[in-house]
Amino acid sequence: MSEPLDTIIIGAGTAGLAALREVRKRTSRFLIVNDGPWGTTCARVGCMPSKTLIEAANAFHRRHAFEEFGIRGGDALSADIPAVLQRVRALRDDFVAGVMKATDNLGHASISGRATLLGPGTVDIDGKVYQANSIVIATGSRPKVPEEWLAFGDRMLTTDTLFEQASLGPRIAVVGMGAIGVELSQALARLGLQVAAFSTGDTLAGLSDPGLNEELAALLKKDMVLHTGEPAELREVAGGIEVSSGPNRVVVDQVIAAMGRTPNIEHLGLETLGVPLDKRGLPQVDPKTLQVGNLRVFMPGDANTQVPLLHEAADEGHIAGMNAMADTPTRFQRRTPLAIVFCDPNIATVGQRLDDLDPACTVTGTVGFADQGRARAALYNHGRLLVHADKTTGRLLGAELCAPDGEHLAHLLALAIHRELTVQCLLGMPFYHPTLEEGLRTALRDVARQLPDGSASDLATCAGLGVPALD
Amino acid sequence: MSEPLDTIIIGAGTAGLAALREVRKRTSRFLIVNDGPWGTTCARVGCMPSKTLIEAANAFHRRHAFEEFGIRGGDALSADIPAVLQRVRALRDDFVAGVMKATDNLGHASISGRATLLGPGTVDIDGKVYQANSIVIATGSRPKVPEEWLAFGDRMLTTDTLFEQASLGPRIAVVGMGAIGVELSQALARLGLQVAAFSTGDTLAGLSDPGLNEELAALLKKDMVLHTGEPAELREVAGGIEVSSGPNRVVVDQVIAAMGRTPNIEHLGLETLGVPLDKRGLPQVDPKTLQVGNLRVFMPGDANTQVPLLHEAADEGHIAGMNAMADTPTRFQRRTPLAIVFCDPNIATVGQRLDDLDPACTVTGTVGFADQGRARAALYNHGRLLVHADKTTGRLLGAELCAPDGEHLAHLLALAIHRELTVQCLLGMPFYHPTLEEGLRTALRDVARQLPDGSASDLATCAGLGVPALD
Numbered sequence: 055m056s057e058p059l060d061t062i063i064i065g066a067g068t069a070g071l072a073a074l075r076e077v078r079k080r081t082s083r084f085l086i087v088n089d090g091p092w093g094t095t096c097a098r099v100g101c102m103p104s105k106t107l108i109e110a111a112n113a114f115h116r117r118h119a120f121e122e123f124g125i126r127g128g129d130a131l132s133a134d135i136p137a138v139l140q141r142v143r144a145l146r147d148d149f150v151a152g153v154m155k156a157t158d159n160l161g162h163a164s165i166s167g168r169a170t171l172l173g174p175g176t177v178d179i180d181g182k183v184y185q186a187n188s189i190v191i192a193t194g195s196r197p198k199v200p201e202e203w204l205a206f207g208d209r210m211l212t213t214d215t216l217f218e219q220a221s222l223g224p225r226i227a228v229v230g231m232g233a234i235g236v237e238l239s240q241a242l243a244r245l246g247l248q249v250a251a252f253s254t255g256d257t258l259a260g261l262s263d264p265g266l267n268e269e270l271a272a273l274l275k276k277d278m279v280l281h282t283g284e285p286a287e288l289r290e291v292a293g294g295i296e297v298s299s300g301p302n303r304v305v306v307d308q309v310i311a312a313m314g315r316t317p318n319i320e321h322l323g324l325e326t327l328g329v330p331l332d333k334r335g336l337p338q339v340d341p342k343t344l345q346v347g348n349l350r351v352f353m354p355g356d357a358n359t360q361v362p363l364l365h366e367a368a369d370e371g372h373i374a375g376m377n378a379m380a381d382t383p384t385r386f387q388r389r390t391p392l393a394i395v396f397c398d399p400n401i402a403t404v405g406q407r408l409d410d411l412d413p414a415c416t417v418t419g420t421v422g423f424a425d426q427g428r429a430r431a432a433l434y435n436h437g438r439l440l441v442h443a444d445k446t447t448g449r450l451l452g453a454e455l456c457a458p459d460g461e462h463l464a465h466l467l468a469l470a471i472h473r474e475l476t477v478q479c480l481l482g483m484p485f486y487h488p489t490l491e492e493g494l495r496t497a498l499r500d501v502a503r504q505l506p507d508g509s510a511s512d513l514a515t516c517a518g519l520g521v522p523a524l525d
Numbered sequence: 526m527s528e529p530l531d532t533i534i535i536g537a538g539t540a541g542l543a544a545l546r547e548v549r550k551r552t553s554r555f556l557i558v559n560d561g562p563w564g565t566t567c568a569r570v571g572c573m574p575s576k577t578l579i580e581a582a583n584a585f586h587r588r589h590a591f592e593e594f595g596i597r598g599g600d601a602l603s604a605d606i607p608a609v610l611q612r613v614r615a616l617r618d619d620f621v622a623g624v625m626k627a628t629d630n631l632g633h634a635s636i637s638g639r640a641t642l643l644g645p646g647t648v649d650i651d652g653k654v655y656q657a658n659s660i661v662i663a664t665g666s667r668p669k670v671p672e673e674w675l676a677f678g679d680r681m682l683t684t685d686t687l688f689e690q691a692s693l694g695p696r697i698a699v700v701g702m703g704a705i706g707v708e709l710s711q712a713l714a715r716l717g718l719q720v721a722a723f724s725t726g727d728t729l730a731g732l733s734d735p736g737l738n739e740e741l742a743a744l745l746k747k748d749m750v751l752h753t754g755e756p757a758e759l760r761e762v763a764g765g766i767e768v769s770s771g772p773n774r775v776v777v778d779q780v781i782a783a784m785g786r787t788p789n790i791e792h793l794g795l796e797t798l799g800v801p802l803d804k805r806g807l808p809q810v811d812p813k814t815l816q817v818g819n820l821r822v823f824m825p826g827d828a829n830t831q832v833p834l835l836h837e838a839a840d841e842g843h844i845a846g847m848n849a850m851a852d853t854p855t856r857f858q859r860r861t862p863l864a865i866v867f868c869d870p871n872i873a874t875v876g877q878r879l880d881d882l883d884p885a886c887t888v889t890g891t892v893g894f895a896d897q898g899r900a901r902a903a904l905y906n907h908g909r910l911l912v913h914a915d916k917t918t919g920r921l922l923g924a925e926l927c928a929p930d931g932e933h934l935a936h937l938l939a940l941a942i943h944r945e946l947t948v949q950c951l952l953g954m955p956f957y958h959p960t961l962e963e964g965l966r967t968a969l970r971d972v973a974r975q976l977p978d979g980s981a982s983d984l985a986t987c988a989g990l991g992v993p994a995l996d
Contacts, residue, residue, distance in 0.1 A: 101959050106902040110594040113904075116584055123581040124608030130598040137595030145902060364958040392955040431577040431616065433584075462933030465954075465962045469940055472954040483936075483943045484863040487835040488572050491936045 058185035059083050061378045062177050063192060064169040064322075067094045068364055069355025070192035071156045072371025073378065077190075080379040085186070086157065087165040087179050093150035095194055095356070096364050103146045103217045104237055108396055110138045111241035115277075115398070119433040133245045136221045143217060171323035174349045178323075188350040188378040192371060193322060195315035195356035203288055203311065206295055211310045213238075223247040225306040227297040229286045231258045233395045235312030236274070240397045243277035250279040250304040252286035252297060259395045262408040263454050269438055270401065270456045279304065317357045327351060334359075343383040344374040352378050363393060390472040392464060399423070399437035400460030405452035405471040406442070417445045419477070419500030421493045423457055428488040434458035441467070441477070441497050448476040448505045459490050466491065477501045529656035530554050532849045533648050534663060535640040535793075538565045539835055540826025541663035542627045543842025544849065548661075551850040556657070557628065558636040558650050564621035566665055566827070567835050574617045574688045575708055579867050581609045582712035586748075586869070590904040604716045607692045614688060642794035645820045649794075659821040659849040663842060664793060666786035666827035674759055674782065677766055682781045684709075694718040696777040698768040700757045702729045704866045706783030707745070711868045714748035721750040721775040723757035723768060730866045733879040734925050740909055741872065741927045750775065788828045798822060805830075813856040815845040823849050834864060861943040863935060870894070870908035871931030876923035876942035877913070888916045890948070890971030892964045894928055899959040905929035912938070912948070912968050919947040919976045930961050937962065948972045 060081040063070050066088035077084050096102060110133070120128035157164050167180040171191075177184050197212035204210060211219070213234060224247055228239035231253035243249035251274070258274070261267040274280050284300035294305040319335055329337045329347040337346045339358040346353050354370030356362045369389065377383040395401035422438045429435035439455035453467045470480045477498050485495045531552040534541050537559035548555050567573060581604070591599035628635050638651040642662075648655045668683035675681060682690070684705060695718055699710035702724035714720035722745070729745070732738040745751050755771035765776040790806055800808045800818040808817045810829040817824050825841030827833045840860065848854040866872035893909045900906035910926035924938040941951045948969050956966045 096958065102898065102902065105899060105959055109903040110596065113587055113590060113594050114596050116587065119584060120602070122612065123584050124605045124610075124612055125581065125585050126603045126605050126608075127598075127601040130601040131591070132597045134595045134597050137597075139595075141593065141595055149898065365955055368958075389953070389955040392957055394957045394960070427573065427620065428576065431573065432580040459930070459933060461957065461960055462930060462936075462962070465933075465957070465960070466937050466940060469937060469951070469954045473944060473946070473950075475944070479944075480940070482860070483940045484836055484860040486863055486865045486932065486936070487567065487839075488576055489865070489932055489936070491933070 058175065058187055059085055060186065061085075061188045061190060062087065062169070062184060062186040063190040063375075064177070065089075065192035065194055065318075065355070065357070066092055066157055066164075067192060067194040067355060067367070068096055069194070069357070069367040069371035069374070070190065071153070072368045073190045073192060073352075073354060073375030074156065074371075076372060076375030077379055082163070085163055085165060085179075085184060086160065087167055087169045087177075089166075089168045089193075092154055092157065092166070094153050097149040097153045098146065099213045099217065101364055102149045103142050104213070104234070104241070105396060106142045106145050107138065107217070107245075108237060108241045110141065111244040112398055114246070115244040122433060135223070135245060135247070138245060139217065139219060139221070146217060168321065170321060171326050173326050174328070174351055188352065190371075190374045190378050191322065191346075191351065191353045191357055192355045192374070193318040193357045195317050195359070195362060197311060198313045198316045199311045200313075203309070206288065206290070206309065209295060209308045211308055212312075216310060223307055225294065225304075225308075226250070227252065227286070227295070227304060227306040227309045228312055229297070229309060230254075230312035230314065231280075231282070232312065232314060233259050233393070233401075235310075236270075236395055236397045236401070238310060238312060240274060240277055249277070250281070250297065250306065252299045253280075253282040254285045256282045258282070259397065259401045260393065260403065261401060261454065261456070262403070263440055266438055266440065266454055266456050270397075273399070273436055273456070274397075315356060315362060317359050319357060340385075341388060342373075342385040343377055344370050345377065345383050350378070361391075365389075365392075390468050392468045394461050394464055396461065399434070399456050399458050400464070401456050402460050402464035403452070403454045404464050404467045405450070407452060408442070408454065411442055411451060415445050416442050416451065417501055417504040418442050419497040419502075419504070421497040421500065423490070423493055426490065426493040426496075428490055429458050429493065431488065432458070439463065439494060439497050441494075441501055443477045443501045443505070445504075446506070448478050448502070450475055450477060450480065457490070457493070463490065463494050466494065477505065478507075529646065529658055530556055531657065532659045532661060533558065533640070533655060533657040534661040534846075534849075535648070536560075536663035536665055536789075536826070536828070537563055537628055537635075538663060538665040538826060538838070539567055540665070540828070540838040540842035540845070541661065542624070543839045544661045544663060544823075544825060544846030545627065545842075547843060547846030548850055553634070556634055556636060556650075556655060557631065558638055558640045558648075560637075560639045560664075563628065563637070564624050568620040568624045569617065570684045570688065572835055573620045574613050575684070575705070575712070576867060577613045577616050578609065578688070578716075579708060579712045581612065582715040583869055585717070586715040593904060606694070606716060606718070609716060610688065610690060610692070617688060639792065641792060642797050644797050645799070645822055659823065661842075661845045661849050662793065662817075662822065662824045662828055663826045663845070664789040664828045666788050666830070666833060668782060669784045669787045670782045671784075674780070677759065677761070677780065680766060680779045682779055683783075687781060694778055696765065696775075696779075697721075698723065698757070698766070698775060698777040698780045699783055700768065700780060701783035701785065702751075702753070703783065703785060704730050704864070706781075707741075707866055707868050707872070709781060709783060711745060711748055720748070721752070721768065721777065723770045724751075724753040725756045727753045729753070730868065730872045731864065731874065732872060732925065732927070733874070734911055737909055737911065737925055737927050741868075744870065744907055744927070745868075786827060786833060788830050790828060811856075812859060813844075814848055814854040815841050816848065816854050821849070823854075832862075836860075836863075861939050863939045865932050865935055867932065870905070870927050870929050871935070872927050873931050873935035874923070874925045875935050875938045876921070878923060879913070879925065882913055882922060886916050887913050887922065888972055888975040889913050890968040890973075890975070892968040892971065894961070894964055897961065897964040897967075899961055900929050900964065902959065903929070910934065910965060910968050912965075912972055914948050914972045914976070916975075917977070919949055919973070921946055921948060921951065928961070928964070934961065934965050937965065948976065949978075
């Protein structure tokens with residue numbers, strides 16, 4: 055056997071490709087191996103097709119505002135579900151093609167096949183054994199589906215199969231109301247399908263504030279049937295699949311399981327690494343280095359289950375790729391937490407969550423968008439935003455929102471929290487009129503009033519006029 | 526005559542009301558006098574009615590994306606112009622009522638009438654003379670219309686009269702393509718009116734980058750006829766008003782003059798203040814104190830013509846109100862410049878403008894949105910964004926954009942510029958996927974590559990994968 059390779063990357067998803075990018079800058083003695091279809095979860099079955107579906111759904115849903123705007127004929131609009139899905143696939147194919155360029159021209163360095171670890175520096179790929187100085191495990195995740203539900207065959211959908219359907223419904227159940235369940239159930243309902251959604255817990259889309267969660271539940275119920283608080287059970291009945299949850303029963307044509315994702319680690323041979331594995335079979339992975347124990351093995355992305363979000367997977371792959379090629383792993387500062395759910399209004403959590411904060415040291419400011427000037431003009435006047443700050447210093451600690459254009463407000467808050475700004479300092483920036491950012495300002499002023507120097511009058515805390523057209 | 530008042534505020538617009546708020550905290554010995562209708566320019570004839578019109582127009586315009594999304598029946602939609610205008614007025618009335626609450630219950634302290642200065646501490650209000658220790662002049666502005674065009678009577682519209690119309694067009698000319706002209710011409714064109722727009726110069730909406738200006742012109746021409754580079758001339762012809770500009774001629778039913786605004790200073794008696802007046806009749810006003818010369822006279826808002834934007838007028842009124850009640854005026858730091866035009870894609874300029882920057886010390890990064898992932902999914906993939914940074918330090922200096930959801934990107938950039946952040950530092954924040962903020966990140970990375978440490982590889986400058994679905 056020849057000299058060991060510098061590194062082997064297992065998995066060509068977002069994390070694997072980010073690692074590949076760093077590895078290629080440093081060596082040509084590497085392999086990247088991928089099992090199943092190439093193209094990332096994001097581009098193939100995740101972020102991109104779901105957002106494409108959501109954009110169509112929200113464009114169609116907007117017709118409900120038409121009469122109030124003075125636009126006639128909205129009743130004649132219809133969503134052509136097969137055409138909507140066809141566009142999702144067309145654009146998806148284009149995004150996948152873009153992603154796959156990252157592994158073009160790799161020649162023998164790129165292998166389709168299943169990798170199994172034989173130890174910290176040895177990998178079996180479909181029967182052939184390779185040695186490498188380091189290994190990057192970036193095998194990603196897949197949707198969870200209870201074993202017994204597989205009996206429903208092609209009527210049991212996940213994000214892996216949903217976008218492949220020629221048509222859908224008309225009766226759909228969505229089981230699980232985390233980020234993906236909330237996004238898909240609302241999008242499909244807004245496209246005119248009859249959607250019933252089920253959540254075992256009462257918390258939707260990962261929200262931590264109970265009031266915000268209640269507000270979201272009420273908004274979702276405008277588009278769909280929503281049952282929370284009991285596990286969903288499925289059984290075959292005449293005419294479809296019956297989904298029951300406590301006393302509630304609904305019969306549907308298809309069920310979407312949106313019950314979270316499970317890491318792709320079976321058959322990977324993690325037990326050969328000689329490090330402790332938890333009950334799910336996962337080793338401990340340092341979030342700052344992505345290193346497994348003290349091994350020259352790195353595990354970025356969904357596979358480590360830590361923060362299964364695209365931008366975090368890309369960061370983790372980037373770190374893993376650099377560390378896989380370094381003599382000593384470098385510890386990297388991770389970014390300010392940011393999670394966005396692309397339902398309408400958008401949901402976002404930024405920085406520390408309510409549960410992480412000590413109520414005795416925290417003040418919270420809020421704004422509702424029902425009466426916010428710009429939101430009213432645009433007929434997007436729903437939702438609420440909360441900002442949490444340190445009671446003594448006014449430093450912004452976290453925010454949670456279910457608000458129109460919330461994805462953008464969340465980025466502004468993420469920058470402020472990333473820079474450790476105080477509420478007073480953030481109030482020093484310009485807020486243009488009339489914008490939804492003025493709503494955020496109202497919440498910041500609400501915090502400022504509760505701080506020790508709350509009455510300080512300077513330009514930065516220039517108080518509003520207290521009237522919706524100007525605030 | 527009794528003891529002098531503490532202050533007299535002339536004008537109850539945004540600047541006057543912001544001043545009033547500060548004055549009322551400090552004294553009850555004041556007067557606020559307003560000539561003409563109460564309610565601010567913003568609420569009555571400016572920001573709010575225009576944004577309400579724009580939201581209806583963009584909702585209607587979205588139908589052009591319907592077929593591609595898979596939504597059928599868009600051809601049957603129609604804009605009911607009288608109903609659109611009716612909603613604009615209804616919401617406008619509500620915003621005006623909100624604003625007018627600020628002067629409720631003032632009793633004799635609030636006067637409808639025309640104020641004329643008789644000197645730095647003396648004001649005549651409809652024949653009655655008042656003395657005051659200080660005066661706040663916040664008389665605002667009104668649309669400019671060439672004297673001879675008034676002959677066209679009620680077919681010559683401005684923002685003062687546009688929203689009062691029962692209906693419009695169907696043939697409309699918009700003369701002047703600054704912020705207001707661009708917003709209104711596009712909104713009316715998107716509502717189905719035949720719009721011809723004219724600009725004496727080639728610069729639209731105050732853009733300073735020629736490439737961006739060209740891109741905007743091309744986008745606007747999808748909705749309307751646009752002639753630039755020659756002054757517009759009007760004459761009465763059979764069937765309407767003929768607007769000509771160089772070799773171009775169009776006959777319309779109504780003309781909207783959007784040629785800028787002129788301060789309301791005639792008959793105000795500024796000449797009695799004993800300070801030099803410029804050729805427009807305006808005294809010098811210190812932007813940090815709003816003080817006129819060394820007098821106890823303060824002049825905030827549109828009347829001073831410095832930065833005729835609502836958030837600046839509110840700041841100026843706030844400063845003027847405090848300084849009118851102080852022994853010595855305080856100098857206030859003004860906010861980072863931010864201007865937004867609510868056309869689609871939004872236009873914004875943030876921080877220093879291209880003309881203010883020394884090309885030898887500046888690097889510029891750019892991103893186009895035609896191929897940006899989220900913009901494509903949403904069918905909003907138009908426009909471009911530019912960021913300027915110091916060549917040596919990487920500090921963000923300014924940005925200019927014509928981009929989807931640009932109003933939000935502009936706020937993020939405004940915070941970064943306000944905090945004097947470097948491009949590298951801004952790249953350290955999280956950019957969620959898939960968002961338009963990732964487009965901004967592409968432009969930031971474009972700057973970073975041109976900086977001395979452009980090849981630095983750390984999490985903050987974690988390079989993209991170079992594929993649209995992930996960038």
